[in-house]
Amino acid sequence: MAGKGRGPGPVRSTPMARAYDVRAVERKWQRRWSDEGTYEVDADDPRPPWYVLTMYPYPSGPAHMGHVRNYTFGDLLVRHRTMLGHAVLSPFGFDSFGLPAENAAIRTGTHPRSFTDARIEELKESITSLGAVYDWRREIRSHDPEYIKWNQVIFERFLEAGLAYRATAPVNWCPGCQTVLANEQVLADGTCERSGDVVVKRDLEQWFLRITAYADELLAGLDDLEWPERVKTMQRNWIGRSEGVEFDLVVEGRDGSHGRPRLALRVFTTRPDTSFGMTYAVVAPEHPMVDELTTAEHRPAVDALRARAAAASDVERLSESGAAGLGKRGAFTGSSVVNPFTGRPVPVFVADYVLMGYGTGAIMAVPAEDTRDWEFARAHGLPVVRTVQPPEGWDEHGGPDGGPGGAWTGDGAKINSDWLDGLDIPTAKERAAAWLDEQGLGTRTVNYRLRDWLVSRQRFWGCPIPVVYCERDGIVPVPEAELPVLAPDDVEFRPTGESPLATHQGFLHTTCPRCDGPARRETDTMDTFVDSSWYFLRFTDPWTPGMPFDPEVARHWMPVDQYIGGIEHAILHLLYARFFTKALGDVGLAPAGLREPFARLFTQGMIRMDGKKMSKSKGNLVAPSGYLETVGADALRLFHLFVGPPADDVDWTDQTDSVIEGCARFLDRVWRLSVPADGPASTASDALAPEDLAVRRAVHRLIDKVTRDYERWSYNTAVAACMEFVNLLHPYARSDGRHEVVGEAVDTLLLLLAPMTPHLAAEAWERRHGDHVHARGWPVADPALLIEETVTMVVQVNGKVRDRIEVPPEVDEGEAERLALASAAVIGVLNGVAPERVVVRPPRLVNIVV
RNA sequence: GGGGGUGUAGCCCAAUCGGCAGAGGCAGGGCGCUUAAACCGCCUGCAGUGAGGGUUCGAAUCCCUCCACCCCCA
Structure with missing residues (x-):
């Protein structure tokens, strides 16, 4: 364990003595499951299919506790579903392209492939040693040439279908590194994480995938998914659909008369009802009309603003905290536009709080009803005209500085708006939009926050984009027969931040597949999110030649019945994968009817230490290896299931080791109960005594409880119920317990524990019965034994x-009330006072109100 | 700034439909076993649910205000 001085594994100086040889048992069964291919399934399996998938990991070396937690939940589901009679598809793979391997190559000179393969072996080994079982025949590594090939085929099909295109886009450019940076590589202060240079925006040709074509379907499809609400909300916000109006603001003096061509600024607004309150207009610094709008007098200020905006990130530009500085972040262009609603001119500003990427890159500003417009208007001394009556006392309450109350964005009656006066906002919106339509000034439009997906990465360790640039033929895709395009191995990694592909002459220069003339290869690679956007489909059939997967086989397994992963993927990965599933269906590679990849999603909590997420970058990783040596995989798995609800975060503390040992102690108790056989045999052959029956009832209540807990992801309470049951069973089994009753109890316990602690359950079961516990069916409670003989009624x-x-469970209201009022304790408390009211909820409760 | 989550015993957590605040574990204490200790077995405190208000016969649970921590978005 790094950094914290707690040392690996339990702090106890001598390892706790265990009831059985944990390491030998765990190794035996891991080998057995692997050798016998127990969890290999095929599409022609007669059992109903069930697809469980845990998000494939980036191979960063041996597993850490986050992995353990993740794969414990996944493995539990695989084994549980199998015991319920399903053919469970449980594949594993590695998201093996990415920056860490490339950085390691620069640091050590090792090729990213050998580095990555070594990390994969480590991770694979530690996942296996947890007892997690997979159909390893289906393993995917995204840097595998076969996977690269199909990635490239998919890209070319998208290109053909118009879903991939090349366009100019502003990117983060580091002048020091001479390269493009991902947003994550730009620090909060706007500098490059590597060189410390100030990162600037620069327009470059980049490849995009047209995810926006699916914006509406991506939004609508969320409704039917069994996903956590908050993930669905995050995706809805990310797509950010907003209905509004686009209309023209004619530049003053440029209405088309007097021999000068008409010039108009097109703006987008979601609040056309507020148009009468427009007191200025704003264009984004990147807006193409800025030059034409700017008069000579104001050019220096405008140019300075544009330079500063180019250096700022969108987040900085939109941040409210920067509102105080808005005075410096806007400049008057010297031009005015005419508000078509009032016929009056308003000034046009350039300001960085308007982004070119949203809407039309220009807005009408209504300070009375928009917070940012309000701040800007105050900073620049611009007038404010209310068009919605704020609630009583709004202005009197005052803003932060005691001035008027600020922008009112809520509902209210329209004012100062001529023919809209008195209407509510929705009606006024509708009327204003209709008027613009009638006048031929504007149209209703839908805007999305969602942008097309920029997939170009100036990196080496990724999937090459399979196109060449020919002087004669332009962009030409590499013919499918020549795929995959692979990066050359003889490259040199330099700490310049520049992809070695861009300077490798042998890779760079090629011939055009169409005209055989000289051509240049694309040197960008794809965003690794492309790899992870269809791997779940590849898992269903990584074998059929000539296609990434057979759509018919994919149809058999898809959608994934249960997807498990971290909340950090709530937006990007899960949205991209949804997009790919739809798009692949539309280009004929995936089943056409399959529109959603993941029917159910579960996002598990993360592991924290000292209040921070446990991660490699924070240097607070805890490795499972020490625990595997001491308490074993089963105890560690049990700890992760027991520590709390799976969706909640786990705090790794000084006391955690003791809790893990407690889990190991429990498993020892189970072992002693189950091996070699049962408790002392009873010779009695007569009917069960009440104490025997009590144990049988407890067994069936346990089946019922654990089964329901599994279904609601409440493993912590399922484990607690098993512990409680062992506490009850232990004295019975150790004294005069009847052979067959103890046998049923222990067998049931082992079956219920089999998905949680598979090694112990398998070994104990084999010793008792000689076969595989995981091949047995899930136990079913006998309803007759669930019926309670009496229940406790609270008075x-x-x-x-x-x-x-x-009382008997079927006690009726009258009898319950009679019994309650007859209670000596109640009579004493009432002391002769007649009840005012008696609330009867048989058979649980009677409440006497006096 | 917006959205979401969490807050119950010294600690991790239960309480599934508004009905007995305690299932389970950790740590602590006691007893048994033991030459002794560990292990093992048995027994055992300790909170009134972050604060305040409301609804209700009845609130950890529903509503409102606030506080603290965490996550996501801007």
Whole structure:
């Protein structure tokens, strides 16, 4: 364990003595599951299919506790579903392209492939040693040439279908490194994480995937998914659909008369109802009309603003905290536009709080009803005209500085708006939009926050984009027969930040597949999110030649019945994968009817230490290896299931090791109960005594409880129920317990534990019965044994518990009330006072109100 | 700034439909076993649910205001 001085594994100086040879048992069964191919399934399996998938990991070396937690949940589901009678598809793979391997190559001179393959072996080994089982025949590595090939085929099909295109886009450019940076590589202060230079925006030709073509379907499809609400909300916000109006603001003096061509600024607004309150207009610094709008007098200020905006990130530009500095972040162009609603001119500003990428890159500003417009108007001394009546006292309450109340963005009656006066906002919106339509000034449009997906990366360790640039033929895709395009091995990694591909002459220069003339290869690679956007489909059939996967086989397994992963992928990965599933269907590579990849999603909590997420970069990783040596995989798995609800975060503390040992102690108790056989045999052949029956009832209540807990992802309470049951069983089995009752109890316990602690369950079961516990069916509770003979009825007086009475479960209201009022404790408390009211909820409760 | 989550015993957590605040574990204490200790077995405190208000016969649970921590977005 790095950095914290707690040392690997339990702090105890001598390892705790265990009831069985944990390491030998765990190794035996891991080998057995692998050798016998127990969890290999095929599409022609007669059992109903069930697809469980845990997000494939980036191979960063041996597993850490986050992996353990993740793969414990996944493995539990695989084994549980199998016991329920399904053919469970449980594949594993590696998201093996990415920056860390490339950085390691620069640092050590090792080729990213050998570095990555070594990390994969480590991770694979540690995942296996947890007892997690997979159909390893289906393993995917995204840097595998076969996977690269199909990635490239998919890209070319998208290109053909118009879903991939090349366009100019502003990118983060580091002048020091002479390269493009991903947003994550730009520090909060706008500098490059590597060189420290100030990162600037620069327009470059980049490849995009047209995810926006699916914006509406991506939004609508969320409704039917069994996903956590908050993930769905995050995706909805990310897509950011907004309905509004686009219309023209004619530049003053440029209405088309007097021999000068008409010039108009097109703006987008979601609030056409506020148009009468427009007191200025704003264009983004990148807007193409800025030059034409700017008069000579104001050019220096405008140019300075544009230079500063080019250096700022979108986040900085939109941040409210920067509102104080808005005075410096806007400049008057010297031009005015005419508000078509009032016929009056308003000034046009350039300001960085308007982004070119959203809407039309220009807005009408209504400070009375928009917070940022309000701040800007105040900074520049611009007028404010309210068009919505704020609630009583709004302005009197005052803003932060005691001035008027600020922008009012809520509902209210329209004012100062001529023919809209008195209307509510929705109606006024509708009327204003209709008017613009009638006047031929504007149209209703839908805008999305979602942008097309920029997939170009100036990196070496990624999937090459399979096109060449020919002087004669332009962009030419590499013919499918020549795929995959692979990066050359004889490259040199230099700490310049520049992809070695861009300077490798042998790779760079090629011939055009169409005209055989000289051509240049694309040297950008694809965003690694492309690899992860269809790997779940490849898992269903990585074998059929000539296609990435057979759509018919994919149809058999898809959608993934249960997808498991971290909340950090709530937006990008999960949105891209949804997009790919739809797009692949539309280009004929995936089943056409398959529109959603993941029917159910579960996002597990993360592991924290000292209040921070446990991660390699924070240097607070805890490795499972020490625990595997001491308490074993089963105890560690049990800990992760027991520590709390799976969706909650886990705090790794000084006391965690003790809790893990407690889990190991519990497993020892189970072992002693189950091996070699049962408790002392009873010779009695007569009917079960009440104490025997009590154990049988407890067994069936346990089946019922654990089964329901598994279904609701409440593993912590399932484990607690098993512990409680062992506490009950232990004295019975160790004294005069009947052979067959103890046998049923222990067998049931092992079956219920089999998905959680597979090695112990398998070994104990084999010793008892000689076969595989995981091949047995999931136990079913006998309803007759679930019926309670009596229940405890609580008797309250004014909500305070005064007595408890044992009653039959089917007791009726009248009898319950009679029993309650007859209680000596109640009579004593009432002391002759007649009840005012009696609330009867048989058979659990009677509340007497006086 | 917006959205979401969490807050119960010294600690991790239960309480599934508004009905007995405690299932389980950790740590602590006691007893048994032991030459002794560990292991093992048995027994056992300790909170009134972050704060305040409301609804209700009855609130950890529903509503409102606030506080603290965490996550996501801007």
